[in-house]
Amino acid sequence: MPIPAPNLYPPFNILRLSHVELAVTDLARSRAFYVDTLGLQVTDEDDQAIYLRAMEERGHHCIVLRKADAPCARDLGFKLFSEEDLERAAAFFRARDLPVDWVDRPYQSRTFRTRDPLGIPLEFYARMDRLPPIHQKYALYRGVKPLRIDHFNCFSPDVDASVAFYNEIGFRVTEYTEDEESGRLWAAWTHRKGGVHDLAFTNGTGPRLHHTAFWVPTPLNIIDLLDLMSTTGWVDNIERGPGRHGISNAFFLYIRDPDGHRIEIYCSDYQTVDPDLEPIKWDLKDPQRQTLWGAPAPRSWFEEGSLFEGQAPVPARLNAQPIIAP
Amino acid sequence: MPIPAPNLYPPFNILRLSHVELAVTDLARSRAFYVDTLGLQVTDEDDQAIYLRAMEERGHHCIVLRKADAPCARDLGFKLFSEEDLERAAAFFRARDLPVDWVDRPYQSRTFRTRDPLGIPLEFYARMDRLPPIHQKYALYRGVKPLRIDHFNCFSPDVDASVAFYNEIGFRVTEYTEDEESGRLWAAWTHRKGGVHDLAFTNGTGPRLHHTAFWVPTPLNIIDLLDLMSTTGWVDNIERGPGRHGISNAFFLYIRDPDGHRIEIYCSDYQTVDPDLEPIKWDLKDPQRQTLWGAPAPRSWFEEGSLFEGQAPVPARLNAQPIIAP
Amino acid sequence: MPIPAPNLYPPFNILRLSHVELAVTDLARSRAFYVDTLGLQVTDEDDQAIYLRAMEERGHHCIVLRKADAPCARDLGFKLFSEEDLERAAAFFRARDLPVDWVDRPYQSRTFRTRDPLGIPLEFYARMDRLPPIHQKYALYRGVKPLRIDHFNCFSPDVDASVAFYNEIGFRVTEYTEDEESGRLWAAWTHRKGGVHDLAFTNGTGPRLHHTAFWVPTPLNIIDLLDLMSTTGWVDNIERGPGRHGISNAFFLYIRDPDGHRIEIYCSDYQTVDPDLEPIKWDLKDPQRQTLWGAPAPRSWFEEGSLFEGQAPVPARLNAQPIIAP
C-alpha cells in the first residue's frame, strides 16, 4: 500500500502539535522528573495538576500533569491557524461521525475534543494564553534545556489506516518504513509545522501513546541529561540511546517518567516546508533505520506505551518483526 | 510607525527564501571559499557559473556564483507553494505596476523576475529540480557543515516601507528595532517558513544585500570554521563574531567572500509558526540587541553591502546612530 | 588484596605511553580505517608499514601498522624522561631476569625491548624524532580529530600481579574494581602522565591487548565519527558506546579496526598529578562502573582482544562475572 499523495489543500489548517495531558499517580515525583530533571518551566500548579512549558514556547502549556489513580495519556492537542479553521475542523469530524465535544480548557480558547477513526483522543483549539518570552532568561535553563514540544509518536494497529486519515487532514509524510513482504506500512512520520514530524505512527498494539518528544539545542544537552539522571536516582529511567536515528537523522534519547510515560529528547532533524518534499522510504529489515549507528532498540521500546484514556487497544494487523536487542 | 498587523491571508503563498545569484570576479577563488572552506556542495559547474546546495537541501541550488567583471547581487529567489500561487504572484506584481519578466532559469520551472517597490530584484518560482538526499552522506560534510540557506538581510533606505510591502505579501515580523526618537523602524526580521526570518531589513543606504545566511548544526561548527579560516589564509575575511544575537537569539558569525559579499553562519533561533506570535521589540540604543554579550559590530558591518545589479542605492531616510565598535 | 601504596620514587622515570605497533593483514584497508576514517596523520609509509601520529603529537609516531600474515599486537612503547632513565630501566629489568634486547627502531633513539612478568612485550626509549607542530593546521583535521594517544588497556590473567609490578615502576592507581567476594582486583587504571591512565588492566584470558585509546576534543567529535562510520561502510566496526564511563568519568566509544584490533575514542577524564590522589574503588557488581548511564558492555568486549606476538595467553585466575549485555 503506497504512501498517499499529500493533501496540500486540507479541509482545515492545523499549525502544529501543541500539548498533551498525562495522568500521573504521584504529582511530586512527576514534578521531580519534568521540572527538576528535564528542566520544563511551571506555568501553573495546584495539588491536582501542573502546567508546563518549554523554554522558547509562549503558549501557556505543552504538558499538563494531572493526578490520577492510574496513569494514562489523554488528548493529543493541536493548534489550528484560526477560529474559522476550528469551525471547519468541527464540521469535518462531525461529517465523519466522529465526536465533537466542546470543552472548557483552562488557558485555551474554544476547544473541542474528538477521536480519530482508530480511537486516539484529540483536541483542537486556535488560541492559547500567551506568556512573556523566557528564551533569553538563561538563569532559568536547567536539565536538558528543553526548547519546545516537537512531536507525538503513537502505536497504531493499522499504520496504513492512520496515515490515510491524517493525510486527509493535511499531515504530510516525510519518512516511512515499509514491510517489504506485505507492502504495508510499519511506521510513518507526518508533519504540519515544517520539521520531520508532528505525529508519527509505529505498528503495534494500539492506539497507545508511544512517546512525546522535546526539542533541545544540541546533542551535548542530551549527554548532560544522561549524566544528571545517572547520578540523581534516575538511571533506571533511561531506556534507549543516545543515538542518531536513521529515520529523521535526529539525535535522540528515550527516557521513562515515573509512571512509565515515554519521553524522547530530540534534536537536529531537517526542514520540510516544501510541499514537493519526497518521502524517504526505509525497509523494516534495515538495521540503521532505527539507529544509524546500528544499535537495536530494546524490547520494551517495541512493546510498552501509555494507554489512551477510555480506549482499549487492539492487536496490530501487521505481524512483522523488527530488529530487537537480544 | 507601528509594526503592521500580519496579513494572515496573503495574495499568494510564499514558502520560503530559496536562492540567490552572486556575481563574482574570480570563480576559482569563490569556489575555494564556498566549496572548500564553507563546505557547500557543487551541483553543477562550468567555466561561467557554479551551482551549490547545502547538505539537507534537495532543491538544486541555493547559491549560484556567476563570473562577472564586477561583483554584485542578483535576484533574491523565493519558492512558492504552487503554480497557481505563481500566477497569483505575477498578477499581484503587475497590479502594482511592478515588472513581471518571465525568464528561463536552469533547473527551475516557470520563473518570473520582478522588483520590490524599493528596487530589490526578486524572482519567484514554484518547482526546482530535486536531487537525491545527501544529509546522511557524512563523508561529504566539510567546513562549517552548512545545512540550508536560512535568510537574506538587506539594507533598506526606508525600513518602514519595506516592512509594509512584505507584510502585505505575507511576511510576518518576529522582531524589530525601533528608533525611539523618530518612532520609525531601524530594522525588522520577517518570516514565511517558521523561523525568525526569511528576509530582514536594516536601515542604511540601499537597497543593497547586507548578507545571506546559512544554517549550521551547532556553535561548535562555527568555531571549527573560524579555526579553519584562520589557518588557511582567510583570517582577514572574518568580519564579526562569533556571538549570540540579542535579536533572534541565534549564534552567529559574519564572514566576507573574496568579492566582499557577506555571509552569515547562523544557528539556533526559534520556531515561529504561530500566527499569533507577538513580535519582540528592541530599542536601537540597547547594546545587547546586536550581540547579547555586549560586543558592538564594526563600522564595516553597518556600511558595507553588495549592490543589487541595476539598482543604484539611495541614502537612508532615518539618520539614527547605532552603537559601533570604536 | 588491597591496592599497593604508590611508589613515588620509582627506579626509573617513565613519562608516558608512547606508541604501539599493530600487525595488520591488509595495509590499504587499515589505512582507510586509521587515516581516512579516524583522521590520524601519516608520517611515513611504504608497502610494508605506515607510521601515524595524532594532531597534537610532535613525536614521529604513536601507531605503526605493519603488514603481516596474521594480526597481532607488538610492543607497548613507553617514553622515558632521559637516557639515564633508559640505563636504569635496562638494569631494573635485567635484575628481574627479564629480557633486555636493544633494537633498532626507525625514528627512535636507543630502544630496548623487554616483557613484563606476565609476558606483555614492552619497549622503552627516551627520544624520538620530533616533527613540526600541526595542531594549528586545521585543514588537516579529519574524522574524529584525534589529538594524542591516551592509554593502553590489557587483559591480564592476574590483575593483582600486574598492578604490583607496574606499581613498582611508578604507575599510580587512579581507579580500580574489586571483586567483593574474593577481595581480588578485577581491573585497575594506572598512570604516569597525569591523566586517569597510561595503562589499565582488565581481568581475562591474557595477556592480550584489549584496546588502544585516542584522546579527542569533545563528545561531539565522537558523534561525528559515529555518523561517518555508519555511512561509509564501517557500521559493523562499532562495538560499544557512545557513553560515559563510571570509571574515569570519560566519554567513550569502542570500535574495531579491520583486523579486530580494538580502538577506544576517549575524552574528558580528569587531572591526576597529585601524588596523594586517593584511588577510587568500584564494585564489580555496580552496573554504573562501566557505563555511568547503565548500559552493559557486549560479550565481545569482555572476551575479545589482540594477541601479543609470541605470547600465548592463559586463563584468568579470577572467575567473577561482570554484567554483560544479554
Next chain:
Amino acid sequence: MPIPAPNLYPPFNILRLSHVELAVTDLARSRAFYVDTLGLQVTDEDDQAIYLRAMEERGHHCIVLRKADAPCARDLGFKLFSEEDLERAAAFFRARDLPVDWVDRPYQSRTFRTRDPLGIPLEFYARMDRLPPIHQKYALYRGVKPLRIDHFNCFSPDVDASVAFYNEIGFRVTEYTEDEESGRLWAAWTHRKGGVHDLAFTNGTGPRLHHTAFWVPTPLNIIDLLDLMSTTGWVDNIERGPGRHGISNAFFLYIRDPDGHRIEIYCSDYQTVDPDLEPIKWDLKDPQRQTLWGAPAPRSWFEEGSLFEGQAPVPARLNAQPIIAP
C-alpha cells in the same frame, strides 16, 4: 635573549599551581560571581572568607575570597611533591636571600610564604585537606562547570628575568613571544603539570596578577556562561572573547569579578609532559598570537591587573607595543 634551556632536575619538585587568595570588598557580591555564576563549589565560608573548589578538585580550595577594604591579590599557591621538597624549597629561597615565613594556613599542612625576585608573593605547601570527589555529582554542576584551576598569568616588568628565575626552579617554557627589535621576551608560558602553563608572564607594569584561569569541559560551556552573564546583570564584566588563542591553541574568555580581578575561562590546550618539547615562538607583531581568529584584545586587557598585596609595581623595561583594539 634566548629562552633558557629547561632545568630538568630542579632543586625541588613543584607539582602544579594550587590556589590563590583574592581580597574582595563585598563578599556577597563576590559569592554571586564565583558561586552562582561561575559555579565554583563552597567548601567553607564565614563572614570573613569563602573557600572554593572546582568540580574535579579534591584539594580543599583553589580560590579563597577574603573580605578587605580594598581589593588585591595575595600569595600564588603552589603544591609540592613532598615534605622533603618543601624543606628543599625553603632552603633554596633562603639561599637567595628571599623571605621564608612559615604560616598557618587553614586546611593546608606546613606552608611557607616567600616572594620571587620581582616581588610576586608565593606560598608553598605539600599537602592540603582532601575532600570526597564530586566530579560525578552532576546535580552540582552550574554556570561554566569549572573543572580545575589551570594557571596564573602575571604582568612582569622584566619577563626575561621572571622566566630565568622560574626556569631555574623547573618551570618549562612551552610558548613565548619575542619582541623582534630588542630580542627580549614580551611574554612566556611556563608549566610544571603537563599543560601549556601553570604560570605565564606578560610584559607590563608589574608585578601584578593579570588573571587566574579555570579549565572547563568544552567551548559550549563558555558560550553558556556568556549567555548567563549577559542576562543576569554581568554583561559589563565580559572583557574579551570568546576566541581561540594563537598561543596555547586554547579556547578562552576573559571576565572581571566585582572587584576587577580578571578570570579566564579556558579549555583545550595540549599535553606537554615531554621534556624535549620544543617551545613555540611567536612574534609580537603577529595578530594571530593573541587570538587565532585575528581579533585584537582591548586596551584594558593590556593595562589593568590586580595589585599584589604589599608590592608596588614598577614600569616594564620593554616598551614595545602590542596590537590593541582601536
